[in-house]
Amino acid sequence: MKLDRVVFYGRLGEQAMQMFGLAAELDRWRGSTVLDCPGGPGTLAAHLRAEGCDVTAIDPVYALPRADLERRALADLEQTMAIQATSPTLRSDFDLEACRQEHLVALKAFLDDHRAHPDRYLSAALPDLPFKDQSFDLVLCGHLLFSYAPLADGGLMAGQGLDLTWHRRALSELCRVSRQQVRLYPAHTIALNARRHPYAEALLAELPAGWRGCFVPSIYDQGHRGCTDALQLVRLEP
Ligand SMILES: C[S@@+](CC[C@H](N)C(=O)[O-])C[C@H]1O[C@@H](n2cnc3c(N)ncnc32)[C@H](O)[C@@H]1O
Structure with a gap:
């Protein structure tokens, strides 16, 4: 599967909880x-x-008016589905239509929450976030x-994509604004037989001072085989 830009594409909260290994940890957070x-x-x-966390979401696309957010999400969803329908990176038993319906449910709930809490959705982009050091747990x-x-x-990415230099800056920024942990998913390649992503291995080997990390398998199924790892990073001294 290949794309020529980052798509405005969203998932259900329950799926993201699986991605990040958070479902069993809610009491902690x-x-x-x-x-x-x-x-x-x-x-x-x-x-x-809804689970009692104080959450801020950022995305550069949040700069758009709400009606345009919906239009953009629907256009990106249909484009991504069309590409995935002929993609050799998905398992043949992966139910793409069920996946599409889940994205539509997520989009409706996102728009409802965006309407109810517009101040919690900010337009910003890595690798420069508008937050002070250690703003988030x-x-x-x-x-x-x-x-x-x-x-x-x-x-x-078919073109240049986000290269390793960009990844170094982005990860350093994510660590800067975190007081306790940073979790990234997926830490694997986007392939039928996924393996650990080489950038994730490189970044883990050169973490900012005061951080340690490890790969943790995720139970989220996005249609590949093989590696399902997320990358979890912990600040040693908050
Ligand atoms: C594939 S979506 C992922 C959304 C969600 N985190 C998930 O896992 O489903 C990628 C998102 O990254 C956003 N994006 C693109 N460039 C970005 C940047 N430089 N910094 C932060 N977000 C960016 C896009 O607008 C898009 O919404």
Whole structure:
């Protein structure tokens, strides 16, 4: 599968909880400040807020008026589905139509939450976030780093993509704004037989001072085989 830009594409909060291994940890994070970066047209922020977290979501596309957010999400969903329908990176038993319906449910719930809490959805972009150091207890980053690396490096981008230098700056920024943890998913290549993403291995080997990390398998199924790892990073001294 290949794309020529980062798509405005969102998932259900329950799916994101699987991606980040959070479902069994809610008691730990209740009452915490959380950054969803990027939020996309997904419902992780709404889900965590309903569970008692203080959540902010950022995405450069949030600069658009709400009606345009919906139009953009629908256009990107249909384009991505059309590409996935002929993609050799998906397992033959993966139900793409069910997946499409889940994205539509997520989009509707996202728009409802965006309407109810517009101040919690901010327009911003990595690698420069408009937050002070250690502003959030937990920083979550789904389907941006690693996924949008160039095709040749195990990502989705037909052109230049987000290269390793960009990834270094983005990860350093995610760590800067986090007080406790940063979790990234996927940390694997986007391929039928996924493997650990080489950028994720490189970044783990050169973490900012005061951080340690590890790969953690995820139970979220997005239609590949093989590696399902997320990358979890912990600040040693808050
Ligand atoms: C595939 S979506 C992922 C959304 C959600 N985190 C998920 O896992 O479903 C990627 C998102 O990254 C956003 N994006 C693109 N460039 C970005 C940047 N430089 N910094 C932060 N977000 C960016 C896009 O607008 C898009 O909503």
